[in-house]
Amino acid sequence: MEFTKFTAFVVFVLAIGYQVVLRYRNRPSLGETLITETLKDEYDYVIVGAGSAGSVLAARLSEDSKYSVLLLEAGEHFDYDPNVHIPVLAFEYLHSDLAWLYKSEKEEGAFLGLKDETAVLNRGKGIGGSSLINACMYSRGSPFDFDDWEKKYGCKGWGFNDLLPYFKKAEDIQIEHLETSDYHGKGGPIAVTESESTPLTDYFMRAFKALGYKETDYNGKIQTGVSRVQNTVRNGVRSSTGLEYLGKFGRKENLDISTNSFVTKMKIENSVATGVYFIKNGIKRLVKAKRDIILSGGTFNSPKLLMLSGVGPKDHLKNVGIPLIKDLPVGKKLDDHISIAISSRINQSVHLDKQKAQSIWALLEYTLFGTGPLTSLADSVAFLHIDKARIGKERPDFMAFLVPTTFGDNKFLGYNETVASELIYPYVNTPGFNIMLTLVHPKGIGSVRLQSTDPFDSPILDTNHLKDRRDENALLAGIRIIEEMLSTEAMKSIKADLGMNKASFCSQHEFRSDDFWRCMLRHISVSFYHSTSTCKMGTKGDPTRVVDLDLKVQGIKNLRVCDASVLPAVPSANTNAAVIAVAEKFADMIKIERLKA
Incomplete structure (x- = not known):
């Protein structure tokens, strides 16, 4: 009997080892095999930044072997830390070598309860960029967002019908009931799967349905409603652009990828961008571009490089001391989402139990099958309107997604220790959940500026969150919607209770009064890492545009930008999917230009 048990145990361990080898046999070497150490002096295209856009562009522009492409990335390859591929560990990398670690300035009346009274404004640093460290939520935005790009901002050719083919081209839908949808694509690089759900999801969805919201495909015709989360995850592995667009297809002769290559500025001669200066291994280098230099450094780094x-x-x-080549409104429009965590206790074990999630059995399930609690951070999401009469007529006001557990640590929210000791640490093992309520179209407009002429200095980032009273009023209205949802029979049945949100720093106000919630908003609201529009596209005569509709920097030949910074406005969603679609469309635009040349 003992021998049988021992044999079974050995077989079990060997089976696990075999599965691990099968799933990770090329890692971490897969990322390393893409890297080029010996670079040429000149390429047809030089792409700065290997993020959600840069990786797509490098893959697509190198499909024709006649053209040479160099992809410069300041960070590491995507296997630098193999655990980054595990979706649930996303928050672990917000303060790591795979992030830029940017922060906002101190801003009057906002972030009062955060560390140093500043908001973390992180972006990914590595092949895959922010898709390497984000929460993996696949959310495109409302069709109304992209139609606004065309109608409100004059960006003809960038409306929803123009972008939908590129959303579909990038997508490999793995959700059975959506595989035949006209709004989804099959066979693209980025896998889209449905989040693993806790029983709490059913209560969340029933509660919003009781308020009149329908279950929807939020990446379909109508975004508004409630749904299980769609994730960029394939067999439990993060479906980042670096892995899917570059790693899966291996090394190409006409594509060189250089990591740990910190770009300091562009060489611009007679209003023509001719090369890129960068530092690698402590040596300053110059590489030239015969056709285009494409900045894909992201919302903060692309404007920074332009200004440098x-x-x-x-x-x-002039104030910083940089000779002017072209006067453009770079960095003058920063769009960003603002969010607040609303916590609730419950009296039943329908949430994500941390001990089970961190158990050896959860690890085994993930290792063997790519399933279980390690595969996703959020269960379900609702897109909401302040005025429900506007459903189907305009984009939603809020995104509210369910984190089916209480936060175990302070990595994501970044509260100061006083706030964390009241709102996070006491509830580590408490049955409950968090709702991240996000205002998706704030009125406040931020900015990006240079600190100095030193390229290693972080940019000065002002979000201007809550400077516009309308944003505070809108968030207050959103909190009232969440309170209404928590008072439904579905939530009453598990004794949902907002008492966890009582905070001494707002105790001068009656709990749950307007003044109380306004106080909480001023203290614990955070940026939701969805920054855009600092190099926005626009039409001729638009005083806010930096690039034209072909993403060319105005007044500078052979210099273009393609990343979240060119979006005319932030969409009603996470930004990763929209950036990928924009990059896919831009790559096709360049291919058409080649044919016409």
């Missing part, structure tokens, strides 16, 4: 190169607001560059 003399392209930006005249007065600001």
Whole structure:
């Protein structure tokens, strides 16, 4: 009998080892095999930044072997830390070598309860960029968002019907009931799967349905409603652009990828961008581009590089001491989502139990099958309107997603220790959940500026969150919707209770009064890492545009930008899917230009 048990145990361990080898046999070497150490002096295209856009562009522009492409990335390859591929560990990388670690400035009336009274404004740093460290939620935005790009901002050719083919081209839908949808694609690089759900999801969805919201495919015709989360995850592995667009297809002769390559500025001669200066292994280098330099450094780094190169607001560059090459409103429009965590106790074990999630059995399930609690951070999501009469007529006001557990640590929210000791630490093992309520179209407009001429200095980032009273009023209305949801029979049945949100720093106000929630908003609201629009596209005559509709930097030949910074406005969703679609469309635009040349 003992021998039988021992034999079974050995077989079990060997089976696990075999599965591990099968699933990870090329890691971490897969990422390393893509890297080029010996670079040429000149390429047809030089792409700066290997993030959600840059990885897509490098893959697509190198499909024709006649053209040479160099992809420069300041960070590491995507296997630098193999655990980054595990979706549930996303928060672990917000303060790691795989993030830029940017923060906002201190801003009057906002972030009062966060560390140093500043918001973390992180972006990914590595092949895959922010898709390497994000929460893996696949959310495109409302069709109304992209139609606004065309109608409100004049960006003809960038409406929803123009972008839908590219959303579909990038997607490999793995959700059975959506595989035949006209709004989803099959066979693309980025896998889209349905989140693993706790029983709590059913209560969350029933509660919103009781308020009149329908179950929907939020990446379909109508975004508004409630749904299980769609994730960029394939067999339990994060479906990042670096892995899927570059790693899966291996090394190409006409594509060189250089990591740990910190770009400091562009070389611009007679209003023509001719090369890129970068530092690698402590040596400053120059690489030239025969056709285009494409900045894909992201919402903060692309405007920073433009300004360091003399392209930006005249007065600001003069104050910093950079000779002006082209006066453009670089960094003057920063769109960003603002969010607040609303916590609730419950009296039943329908949430994600942390001990079970961190158990050896959860690890085994993930290792063997790519399933279980390690595969997702959020169960379900609702897109909501302040005025439900506007459903189907305009984009939603809020995104509210369910984190089916209480936060175990303070990595994501970044509260100061006083706030964390009241709102997080006492509830580590408490049955409950968090709802991240996000205002998806704030009125406040932020900015990006240079701190100095030193390229290693972080940019100055002002979000201007809550400067506009309308944003505070809208968030208060959103909190009232969440309170209404928590008072439904579905939530009453598990004794949902907002008492966890009582905070001494707002105790001068009656709990749950307008003044109480306004106080909480001023203290614990956070940026939701969805920053856009600092190099926004626009039409001729638009005083806010930096690039035209072909993503060319105005007044500078052979210099283009393609990343979240060119979006005319932030969509009603996470930004990763929209950025990928924009990059896919832009790659096709360049291919058409080649044919016409």
